[in-house]
Amino acid sequence: MVTPRLHPSLLPQLPSAVIRPLYDRAALRPGIVHLGVGAFQRAHLGVINEAAVVDTNDMSWGMVGVSLRRADTRDALQPQAGLYTVAVRDADEKGQPRELLQVIGNLLEVLVAPENPGAVLERLASVDTRIISLTVTEKGYCHDPATLALRWQDPDITHDLAHPLQPRSAIGMLVRGLALRHARGLAPVTLLSLDNLPANGCTLRGLVLAFAHRVAPALAEWIARDCTFPNSMVDRIVPRTTDEDRARTSERLGLEDAWPVLAEPFLEWVVEDRFAAGRPAWQAGGARFVERAEPYELLKLRMVNGTHSALSYLGVMAGWPTVDVAVAQPALRGYLLRLMTEEIEPTLPALPGLDVAAYRERLLARYANPALQHQTRQIAMDGSQKLPQRLLGSVRQRLASGGSIRLLALALAAWLHHLQGVDEAGRKFEIQDPQAAALADALALAHAAVTSAEPTLAAQQRTAAFCHGVPLFGELAASPVFVNAVARHWQRLSEDGVAATLGAL
Missing domain, CATH: 3.40.50.720 (NAD(P)-binding Rossmann-like Domain)
Structure with a gap:
């Protein structure tokens, strides 16, 4: 029938x-x-x-x-x-x-x-x-x-x-x-x-x-x-x-x-x-x-979208297919909580009446919703278009104020790690991004730019070359503090994987 x-x-x-x-x-x-x-x-x-x-x-x-x-x-x-x-x-x-x-x-x-x-x-x-x-x-x-x-x-x-x-x-x-x-x-x-x-x-x-x-x-x-x-x-x-x-x-x-x-x-x-x-x-x-939506925009872009992107790249590489599965990992949940509290919240304008602690907990509860089955691969799309407003704005403010970017740098390193198109179990996936070809070229040139056999220096050379080759990083590509912070995490993710990197935090 x-x-x-x-x-x-x-x-x-x-x-x-x-x-x-x-x-x-x-x-x-x-x-x-x-x-x-x-x-x-x-x-x-x-x-x-x-x-x-x-x-x-x-x-x-x-x-x-x-x-x-x-x-x-x-x-x-x-x-x-x-x-x-x-x-x-x-x-x-x-x-x-x-x-x-x-x-x-x-x-x-x-x-x-x-x-x-x-x-x-x-x-x-x-x-x-x-x-x-x-x-x-x-x-x-x-x-x-x-x-x-x-x-x-x-x-x-x-x-x-x-x-x-x-x-x-x-x-x-x-x-x-x-x-x-x-x-x-x-x-x-x-x-x-x-x-x-x-x-x-x-x-x-x-x-x-x-x-x-x-x-x-x-x-x-x-x-x-x-x-x-x-x-x-x-x-x-x-x-x-x-x-x-x-x-x-x-x-x-x-x-x-x-x-x-x-x-x-x-x-x-x-x-x-x-x-x-x-x-x-x-x-x-x-x-x-x-009258003005800007303070609410920054709150959403940095707290919600920023942590969503961080979760998605780490989740894709670790083999955590959905947001609820990923946020159920204690080390990842703890990382997201620290990312918001320590490095994102200090960049936000004042929002009178907002209970920031309650906002954080409600956001994590939303991520944990098991009925949605929201795919981490879906959120990971179009990173070249999303990262400037989701993560790089926070990075710039933190650097300008002399604050740490250790946790933000991990989210960006996770994006670089995911651009290889193969997760930790060896499963290949397509990089869905309007700049996919240019990013692949930049990644290849970054690997080719490595001249040192010493792992830490090699990671810094690779990261610096990639950041100089991708316009979205702008002046950050010339910042040793930024490049070295991202390089440390990219090296650790490449060598030890997501779970060990999160555990080391």
């Missing part, structure tokens, strides 16, 4: 425990266009926006998603009229997994940019559109993470400058859509980044204006004067959906959902309240509106 597909007409058939949209979806108009309609967006902004629609019954804030690369999300959700399920998973007091299902209804359509870029541009230039949001990951901004400058030599940026009606990149798509709005005399919009970038709104603004100046200075002036780019901080752990997750969710629904998403119960969003054309009542879904 074929299981029917999740569809608006079948919502009344869902089990009573499943939360579902009770508003009139036919009345929803698309006020938000979101670039990068992936798992995180659907489990974070999609959930918050759903709460706003339900709470206010404001039907002007439906959402259109845009996939900038592949058609898989559209192909999965189109037969479901945009409906999808969020499975919120954790464990009860006895450690038994539990799950709450919610069907989200505010995603009205998914466009695939490579198939029809003109349709995306028309949606960006629609009179209904008032917010354009993004979750395109760090690499989707086509910028240098160390300098935050647009990479003009990026193939997509080069293409987008030459082909105004067929943009490929998020930046090119935004500017060409805004150009249409400007030419038609439409109202300005809010451009809202939900990616893990420092000052993500300011960063996005700088990249958009740089591209717009190349297109038309008058367009750049209009964007700078009238459009807004709020900074925001987002936080929710969203693992990759597996076939087992699809089957389990569909069984509980009694209907087939081709692409549900998973999430932890915790959800946070801090966003600056600067919107050019209004906004939904996102506070109904837990959003917090502030």
Whole structure:
């Protein structure tokens, strides 16, 4: 017997425990266009926006998603009229997994940019559109993470400058859509980044204006004067959906959902309240509106993302496949706790009312959630794009203040160790990074640069050569304190492995 597909007409058939949209979806108009309609967006902004629609019954804030690369999300959700399920998973007091299902209804359509870029541009230039949001990951901004400058030599940026009606990149798509709005005399919009970038709104603004100046200075002036780019901080752990997750969710629904998403119960969003054309009542879904998001961004990027990266590289190499398995190792848990307490927290701005000790413990408890099965390999992706804001900012502040970077250096050495693409059990894995080829070249040159037979000096030569060959390290490559700290850990990881290195701390 074929299981029917999740569809608006079948919502009344869902089990009573499943939360579902009770508003009139036919009345929803698309006020938000979101670039990068992936798992995180659907489990974070999609959930918050759903709460706003339900709470206010404001039907002007439906959402259109845009996939900038592949058609898989559209192909999965189109037969479901945009409906999808969020499975919120954790464990009860006895450690038994539990799950709450919610069907989200505010995603009205998914466009695939490579198939029809003109349709995306028309949606960006629609009179209904008032917010354009993004979750395109760090690499989707086509910028240098160390300098935050647009990479003009990026193939997509080069293409987008030459082909105004067929943009490929998020930046090119935004500017060409805004150009249409400007030419038609439409109202300005809010451009809202939900990616893990420092000052993500300011960063996005700088990249958009740089591209717009190349297109038309008058367009750049209009964007700078009238459009807004709020900074925001987002936080929710969203693992990759597996076939087992699809089957389990569909069984509980009694209907087939081709692409549900998973999430932890915790959800946070801090966003600056600067919107050019209004906004939904996102506070109904837990959003917090502030004057300045920067202190919260640094807290999230360094405490959460920084420790997540450290855990992932150590976990991948040690053969700990998921975050909960990794953090259950006493030596790793102790390392993460010390990393936060001793070297990350001193770099953070004051956040009145924040209980930092409670924040640490809650974060470790989130990592220990056994129901998520969050893969360390997934978190380890795109390190060249993530490390500047997750770890190197803390390193620079610690060095400037004369503080120790011993624990931060281990996280960076773990990244270098993992770039060899073989874990401690001899299992090969692919380095998934937009700079993978350049990193492999830098690693080969670093090994070739070693002239000393003395192990400590050899490790320093190798590390210095690698850091000089990878632009993201910038001036740190010339710092003996930095290079030597990383070299010591890289040598120990290479010779003795993760467990022994953590034990030696």
